[in-house]
Amino acid sequence: MTQITPPLLRQWLSDSARKAPLLLDVREPWEYQTCHIEGSTLVPMNAITARAQELDPETETVVICHHGGRSYQVAMFLERNGFSKLYNLQGGVNAWADQVEPDMPRY
DSSP states (O other): OEEEOHHHHHHHHHOTTSOOOEEEEOSOHHHHHHOOOTTOEEOOGGGHHHHGGGSOTTSOEEEEOSSSHHHHHHHHHHHHTTOOSEEEETTHHHHHHHHTOTTSOOO
């Protein structure tokens, strides 16, 4: 797993020559409804074990949560289960709001 900063993720998402990653948001539905990175997919942390087979281990995947702790745990779980193209968003959506999207709602 690789750590990725919000500015580097923004650059990646803006680069039309590079395939966009799967943005895997592992927060709770109420958190996702409050704010999320556009294009992200919600799979709450407590559903990852049951839904991991829905994910492609060959797809570059950025795991996202509020501050980066839950996403790190999920990325470690996925890595132990054969996923190798994983990124953890450092600081989560909170850091994204601070560094990339200052108008994003916060909680």
